[in-house]
Amino acid sequence: xxxxxxxxxxxxxxxxxxxxxxxxxxxxxxxxxxxxxxxxxxxxxxxxxxxxxxxxxxxxxxxxxxxxxxxxxxxxxxxxxxxxxxxxxxxxxxxxxxxxxxxxxxxxxxxxxxxxxxxxxxxxxxxxxxxxxxxxxxxxxxxxxxxxxxxxxxxxxxxxxxxxxxxxxxxxxxxxxxxxxxxxxxxxxxxxxxxxxxxxxxxxxxxxxxxxxxxxxxxxxxxxxxxxxxxxxxxxxxxxxxxxxxxxxxxxxxxxxxxxxxxxxxxxxxxxxxxxxxxxxxxxxxxxx
Numbered sequence: 001x002x003x004x005x006x007x008x009x010x011x012x013x014x015x016x017x018x019x020x021x022x023x024x025x026x027x028x029x030x031x032x033x034x035x036x037x038x039x040x041x042x043x044x045x046x047x048x049x050x051x052x053x054x055x056x057x058x059x060x061x062x063x064x065x066x067x068x069x070x071x072x073x074x075x076x077x078x079x080x081x082x083x084x085x086x087x088x089x090x091x092x093x094x095x096x097x098x099x100x101x102x103x104x105x106x107x108x109x110x111x112x113x114x115x116x117x118x119x120x121x122x123x124x125x126x127x128x129x130x131x132x133x134x135x136x137x138x139x140x141x142x143x144x145x146x147x148x149x150x151x152x153x154x155x156x157x158x159x160x161x162x163x164x165x166x167x168x169x170x171x172x173x174x175x176x177x178x179x180x181x182x183x184x185x186x187x188x189x190x191x192x193x194x195x196x197x198x199x200x201x202x203x204x205x206x207x208x209x210x211x212x213x214x215x216x217x218x219x220x221x222x223x224x225x226x227x228x229x230x231x232x233x234x235x236x237x238x239x240x241x242x243x244x245x246x247x248x249x250x251x252x253x254x255x256x257x258x259x260x261x262x263x264x265x266x267x268x269x270x271x272x273x274x275x276x277x278x279x280x281x282x283x284x285x286x287x288x289x
Contacts, residue, residue, distance in 0.1 A: 002094075002106040003080040003216055004191065005209075006173040006231040008180040008253045010074040013045065014222035016207075018078055021056075021065040021215050035080045037093035038065040041102040042073030043177040049102055053093040075175040079104035080216055091128035098125055098140045101150070101176050105132035106189055106233065107169030108278060109161060118160065135161065135170060150174065151252055154181060155264055167269035168278060173231055180253040182231040186268050187247035194230045194242045195259060196223065201239045209236035229253045 007016065020038035039053030052069060054061040079094035094104040109115065109131040116123050116134070125137035135157065143153025154174070161167060162185070169188035174181045184191035200207065200223070207223040209230065210216075218236075220228075231251065235242040245251060248265035 002104075003233045004104055004106050004171060004173050004182075004231070005076075005078040005216055005218065005233070005236075006175060006180050006182060007076045007218070007220075007228055008074065008175070008257065009223065009226055009228040010178045010180075010253070010255050010257060012222075012226050013072050013074045014220055014226060014228070015070065015072045016076055016218060016220040016222075017068050017070040018076070019066060019068055019217040020078060020080060021062065035065075037080075037090075039079045039094045039104070040069050041077040041095040041097070041104075041175070042071050043075065043175075044073075047100065047177040049097050049100055051095055051097055051102065053090060053095070055090055055093050074178055075180050077102050077104055077173055077175050078216060078218070092130050092133075094132060096128075096133050096136050098136055099143070101140070101174060103132075103136040103139070103172065103174045105135055106171040107131075107167070108273065109135060109168075109170060110166040110273065114165060115161070118164075135172070136174075139174070150176070150179070150181060151250070154183060154250060158183060158185065158265060162265055162267075162269045164270070166271040166273050166277070168273040168275075171233070178255040180229065180231065180251075182245065182251040183249070183264065184245035185248050185265050186272065190233060191245045192232055192235055192242045193245060193251055193259075194232075194239055195257075196228045196230055196239065196241075198223070198225050198227050200224075201241075227257060229257055229259060 018040050035056050037055040041051045054064045077095050095102045122141040126133045138157040139153045142156035143150050146152040170185050171189050171191050172183045207220040209218045248263050250264040252260045
């Protein structure tokens with residue numbers, strides 16, 4: 001399934017290095033199917049969003065994903081894609097950018113015609129074919145309607161989809177230059193948070209996270225001296241304080257690393273999908289790789 005990763009050290013800008021595919025040996029590569037895309041997003045000092053991404057359609061794209069990508073930001077987002085909707089194309093590769101915000105999603109939302117109808121003229125925000133980018137467009141529209149309140153935008157968008165469309169999962173991470181939001185819904189896929197003190201568990205170590213399934217690795221020497229909040233689809237080290245978000249829980253990390261939690265969606269989707277309900281390609285994308 002797709003792998004999500006988000007990090008905030010706000011308000012401090014920190015250096016971090018990402019390997020979106022931590023190059024496996026040949027036997028490991030043969031034992032796991034290749035992902036369909038990888039992407040990495042962050043912000044410049046003046047708040048401009050920057051995204052590097054590529055579909056994994058050729059050796060050169062795999063090389064892109066295995067190279068170290070080092071940059072400085074107060075917030076970061078990364079995504080390893082296993083496609084459920086949309087072709088292997090850069091416009092369908094996460095993260096997406098709208099209104100200066102970056103977004104990545106793991107899950108499946110169906111009946112995209114109904115979602116397009118609901119978006120109406122705001123369908124113009126979408127350049128690709130995915131359910132994920134449409135979901136983001138709905139969040140963007142509802143955020144605009146609520147005076148730039150991203151929490152309320154996520155609330156309105158997620159509640160409408162949960163009530164009106166078939167949903168398998170819609171885990172998300174959304175970042176701005178200084179803030180991070182994460183939603184786990186429903187209980188289909190895991191999403192973890194770690195409120196990491198400076199130096200981590202032992203008080204003196206840099207951050208060095210390595211995912212076992214998505215093969216994503218993240219390193220930051222700066223976080224030996226500064227706290228951070230990390231959100232990921234799996235526990236990425238042995239720190240004992242990783243916490244699984246509750247189903248329906250929205251996490252907001254503010255500009256001072258203050259963490260606010262609320263149960264945004266206490267009930268399951270009105271039209272809950274199972275793996276058996278999905279077409280074979282979508283079902284394959286939602287299984288652990």
